Amino acid sequence: MARTASGPQPSSTSSGHHGKAVGISIAAAVGGFLFGFDSSVINGAVDSLSSHFELNAFLSGFVVSIALLGCAVGAWYAGRLADGWGRRNVMILGAAMFFISSAGSAFAFSVPDLMLWRVIGGLGIGIASVIAPAYISEVAPASGRGALGSLQQLAITIGQLVVLSSNKGLAAAAGGASEELWLNMPAWRWMFLVGVLPALVYGVLAMLIPESPRYLVLKGQYEKAAGVLQRVTGIADPERKVQEIRETLHKEHRSSFKDIRGPRMGLQPLVWVGIVMAAFQQLVGINAIFYYSTTLWKSVGFSESDSFTTSVITAGINVVMTVVAMLFVDRVGRRRLLSIGSAGMFVALLLTAVAFSQQQGSGENVTLPGPYGPLALIGANAFVVFFALSWGPVMWVMLAEMFPNRMRAMALAIGTASNWIFNFLVTFSFEPMTTKVGLSWLYGAFAFFAFASFFFVQRKVPETKQRELESMTGETYRRETAGRTKAP
Numbered sequence: 001m002a003r004t005a006s007g008p009q010p011s012s013t014s015s016g017h018h019g020k021a022v023g024i025s026i027a028a029a030v031g032g033f034l035f036g037f038d039s040s041v042i043n044g045a046v047d048s049l050s051s052h053f054e055l056n057a058f059l060s061g062f063v064v065s066i067a068l069l070g071c072a073v074g075a076w077y078a079g080r081l082a083d084g085w086g087r088r089n090v091m092i093l094g095a096a097m098f099f100i101s102s103a104g105s106a107f108a109f110s111v112p113d114l115m116l117w118r119v120i121g122g123l124g125i126g127i128a129s130v131i132a133p134a135y136i137s138e139v140a141p142a143s144g145r146g147a148l149g150s151l152q153q154l155a156i157t158i159g160q161l162v163v164l165s166s167n168k169g170l171a172a173a174a175g176g177a178s179e180e181l182w183l184n185m186p187a188w189r190w191m192f193l194v195g196v197l198p199a200l201v202y203g204v205l206a207m208l209i210p211e212s213p214r215y216l217v218l219k220g221q222y223e224k225a226a227g228v229l230q231r232v233t234g235i236a237d238p239e240r241k242v243q244e245i246r247e248t249l250h251k252e253h254r255s256s257f258k259d260i261r262g263p264r265m266g267l268q269p270l271v272w273v274g275i276v277m278a279a280f281q282q283l284v285g286i287n288a289i290f291y292y293s294t295t296l297w298k299s300v301g302f303s304e305s306d307s308f309t310t311s312v313i314t315a316g317i318n319v320v321m322t323v324v325a326m327l328f329v330d331r332v333g334r335r336r337l338l339s340i341g342s343a344g345m346f347v348a349l350l351l352t353a354v355a356f357s358q359q360q361g362s363g364e365n366v367t368l369p370g371p372y373g374p375l376a377l378i379g380a381n382a383f384v385v386f387f388a389l390s391w392g393p394v395m396w397v398m399l400a401e402m403f404p405n406r407m408r409a410m411a412l413a414i415g416t417a418s419n420w421i422f423n424f425l426v427t428f429s430f431e432p433m434t435t436k437v438g439l440s441w442l443y444g445a446f447a448f449f450a451f452a453s454f455f456f457v458q459r460k461v462p463e464t465k466q467r468e469l470e471s472m473t474g475e476t477y478r479r480e481t482a483g484r485t486k487a488p
Contacts, residue, residue, distance in 0.1 A: 036161075074123040213228045273402070277395050284449050288427070339458065342451070345391070358370075358372040
């Protein structure tokens with residue numbers, strides 16, 4: 001029986017069609033797997049890279065984070081490429097770039113050489129990070145779009161878990177990340193080379209999924225668009241849905257930078273909401289955990305093997321809690337999950353900051369006495385729990401669905417680029433700042449941003465639960481937030 005959603009047309013999906021939507025969304029979300037793989041492959045290799053190429057803290061941080069600049073550029077241009085070439089073709093491009101990057105990084109012979117391959121991989125990951133959630137939001141029915149949109153973050157967390165497990169296995173097989181494994185290559189090179197496999201899988205899957213109906217409408221292929229809608233969502237009247245999409249695209253025209261211009265420092269207020277959300281997701285420090293966790297735990301007395309194990313456990317927690325978020329995002333709502341996550345992250349990060357305030361020693365001879373080592377572990381993993389329950393998946397869901405059609409591609413691109421830029425800033429500064437100000441102050445700063453994100457959500461973030469994309473308008477956002485903004 002059809003259920004009325006908040007939008008122009010009710011829609012219904014049978015279990016069979018829902019299965020198709022899930023399958024197609026999973027295929028698209030493999031781009032998130034590459035995102036997660038790339039974000040954590042460096043985790044197990046960073047110490048060996050620093051030793052092999054004789055990098056100081058500054059260069060080590062730059063080699064780790066330079067891929068993120070490529071991600072920001074890829075994210076910025078992804079929307080325009082997708083509108084010109086199609087969603088599927090751009091996914092294939094992202095897969096090819098990540099394949100090249102994985103192979104090139106594995107055989108890098110110098111620091112500039114390694115940086116080049118990392119940037120190429122970053123371009124591919126940036127493209128995938130925009131296209132996957134956008135594609136999923138365009139093919140998914142409104143009633144399940146939150147859960148399906150969360151597949152992007154679930155794929156990211158699975159990618160992190162798989163690569164950290166792979167890194168641990170390769171390092172254990174070689175007797176250390178710097179030791180030779182197969183073909184006279186050290187384990188850290190194999191850590192990069194493994195990335196060619198998911199890149200191939202992503203490229204093949206991108207060739208098999210249908211093109212987005214909204215892209216097909218944009219190109220005037222209305223019968224194909226109706227066919228995709230019928231096959232994937234089981235909508236009762238796909239021709240009418242195609243007409244609605246035509247009307248919104250005709251009325252709101254093709255997205256360009258002009259569409260996101262507005263009175264708030266040159267941009268529309270809703271675009272700023274997306275930019276700040278994307279920034280907060282990184283400023284709470286999640287990638288300090290996933291880029292540097294192995295190095296971090298080694299620095300406070302864990303063995304290399306135990307550090308790898310701890311990182312894998314953290315990644316596993318991330319996967320499990322992301323699944324929990326997927327189960328609740330369409331029931332509880334986006335704003336409530338974000339608020340719960342902000343509060344939980346603040347407390348967890350505060351505990352971690354307190355634990356590291358008691359560290360003894362310096363450099364590679366740091367220890368946490370008494371109960372403070374376990375407290376740091378509890379705090380760091382509790383932080384991951386609340387992040388994965390909220391800001392991890394929900395931010396991507398929101399960026400994909402909160403903007404009007406006329407600005408969605410451009411606003412999603414700028415929001416995702418913002419995420420990558422702040423990812424770069426946090427990642428690049430983390431290692432040098434641990435030496436200059438210490439981990440306690442760094443985790444204290446992350447706690448502050450988690451605290452600030454709670455109030456930002458309360459005042460500025462709209463609720464998009466179970467709304468059709470065609471119903472998202474700037475006027476709707478202004479009405480929803482007017483009362484909250486004026487509240488004392």
